[in-house]
Amino acid sequence: MVQITLRNLAHSYRANPQTEADYALKQMDHVWQDGGAYALLGASGCGKTTLLNIISGLIKPSHGRVLFGDTDVTQADTAARNIAQVFQFPVVYDTMTVRDNLAFPLRNRGKDAAYVKARVDQIAAMIGMEAMLARKARGLTADAKQKISLGRGMVREDVNAILFDEPLTVIDPQMKWELRTQLKSLHRDFGHTMIYVTHDQIEALTFADKVVVMHEGRVVQMGTPEELFEAPAHTFVGYFIGSPGMNFLDATVSGRSARLAGGHEIDLGADHGAPSGRVQLGVRPEYALLADGEGLDLSIRRVEDVGRHRIVRAEIDARPFDIVIPEGVEIPAQPRLTFAPGKINVYADDWRVAPNAGAA
Amino acid sequence: MRMKTSPWVMTLYILFLLVPIYWLVNMSLKDNTEITSTFTIIPRHLTFENYRTILTDPSWYMGYVNSIIYVVENTVISIAVALPAAYAFSRYTFMGDKHLFFWLLTNRMSPPAVFALPFFQLYSSIGLFDTHIAVALAHCLFNVPLAVWILEGFMRGVPKEIDETAYIDGYGFGRFFVRIFMPLIASGIGVTAFFCFMFSWVELLLSRTLTSVNAKPIAAVMTRTVSASGMDWGVLAAAGVLTLVPGALVIWFVRNYIAKGFALGRV
């Protein structure tokens, strides 16, 4: 188990990358802590699979280095990196029994039979397939096969890291929940470094200690679920995380106050200096409040009841704006919009502008 | 990522395939004296005389024309009748479908030698002996089952929802089949045409039995190089080389689908 360092890493599938657009992966510097559970989250085509393949050694990066602990493994191939990987679609050896499938990585490494048996039994219990150990893998359902793949990924105890490439795509929704919980508890028990690629924010937020959000070949934010929610570093993170996503309003900001396009003034609660470029305010629907009296004028289009809360689809200056209202709270007859103090983020050209803590 | 491949294996194998063909080409570019009296790896006196002989003598080049005519006729007939049948097999179950499919398959497996004589009598009795269409129809014996089989494999890969959507949108069967379905399996049709062409082009026994003069295929014409003055090796070799050309052209067009086609659309 090691700490993974990406140093000046970048990758282009082209031979001679010229512009930034030629890079599938733009330059990045990151340290992935030993024993962390990471989720790599992003829309398809954002470069998350490329990044995973670089870490697993399937792709040699065109620039920069990958370090496992202090060892430079940039040029080392997959086998030398001692990692395990679970793929999007089940990869099982059809002609082997389930037991042989699970034992395969151990036997190839010359582990003794008693240990292999004990370990396979343990893993089989974990993925709930003790009863099927003697069966051939051929003809099992996709669910069962993917569980075998997961089991084979976790059967080795000494791996540096376990990589998951959208492993639950083919699994039934309720099974998904169960397997994710098991992965989580496995992580607690063994402390492997785990990297979990997904495009599903729920999966990412429930599995990971730290979520790495990628957008257009760039890591836009690496943080805890709470950080992603409260202070998205990039407008994409705002959109992508949360349901519905963050609202953005064009504004001009100077110091503590912001002026919206419609002329309304808002107190930001902290000094943000004088950002230039395209300046936007980002407000989570959860932190927008509807009240009588003071506040921003808006028109409500419709209200959706999604169970525990309601979503108000509204418009401000002909731009959509969503508000989440907890159950049991009435929508006022003459609604005005205010924002929870200190919950407004400021963005300049899509990147978050941190408030000046000292000069309040 | 794939396993490593050795370029040596391929090089040796391709050499093994090409050397005999090279020798044929080599011989076709020599005159008979050089062929029989000396042994030269590269023609010493390069001559195109053998090709000129073939391309200027109607009894030679008509052999190619005849072959091409019946091969094309056969390909068109085979695909035309196989398309609806393959659709039926891939989409519906009907009474006796499995037996029918099996029976079709057995025809692909039946030895032409068994059919040579009966064909001769059949086509003679209905006055089709020595016509192109007789050979084309005879070759349907093995090409139609093959065409049904390959097309069925490709059609199975097209989701049934597409048919249903088209019917709901008010397409009739004919219009749907031609306008929507056939473009979807265009590569399958191409591959099938390739195989019909191939098997009809390479077959000799039936085509020789069913023709005498007017529709005589090139393969049969080639046997006449044996004459009183001995073998005319140069012309024989040149004729052989010319039979490679249509095949090579056809392969080039379907090269991206060859592998899938050889698996009969079932990969």
Added chain:
Amino acid sequence: MDKIQNNRAWFLVLPVLVIVAFSAVIPLMTVVNYSVNDTFGSNDFFWAGLEWFQDAVTSDRIHEALGRQVLFSGIILAIEVPLGIFIALNMPRQGFWSSLCLVLMALPLLIPFNVVGTIWQIFGRVDIGLLGHTLAALGIDYNYVSDPLAAWITVVVMDVWHWTSLVALLCYAGLQSIPGAFYQAAKIDQASRWSVFRFIELPKMRGVLLIAVLLRFMDSFMIYTEPFVVTGGGPGNSTTFLSIDLVKQAIGQFDLGPAAAFSIMYFLVILLISWVFYTVMTNLDRDGGN
């Protein structure tokens, strides 16, 4: 895919039915007619019952031809299948070289059978052929016209030359359908090259290999033109396979009755093999292809 029960589908099959019936059923009836009759030319037939069948079953000549046929099919399968797999494993997977290899490999498959024969007839001749000449120069006694062993070797090598590509291309198609993830997983599992072949590649090739084996078996069992052009069935009868023998009887000697009886039994053998083939194929399809 769940298919719809629809007997009107018969209309779609009708054209095929008509054309195949015309080219298969009518001739087959003729053959059956011949097989149970005796004829002295023209159109005089005499009922001969099962006499021809008895002759055929007890004929030494046919037994020998059958023996040679089985031996020949056995040998070429034993060479072509492993060689085809080996070639397929070593084919470049993409790009220009892959296309070039595919085209070159398919080339022998599109040569008319008699030209294949001609190519090898010339190639093996001691006086004008590269192979024969080279072997003679090396002091090896090789003459396929007079030496049965040399004739056999020539015919077998010719078939390997002609058809190994078919097996290789089929296997290649099977290999191409293996997702890259399987190879990655094997690498991570530290599987040996042999394990990758044994547990990933071979199982995925099972379906296409079956097609390959059966096609090759069938076609080699019916082989006529190529060996006929090279050896004419000789020297002696040493390369007279079933089809060659049949054509000799039917067209050469015009022994229609015996030839027809022989044809029918030949056909029944093929039918039996086809049935095995078909059953295995449909079972495979039900398993989900591979």
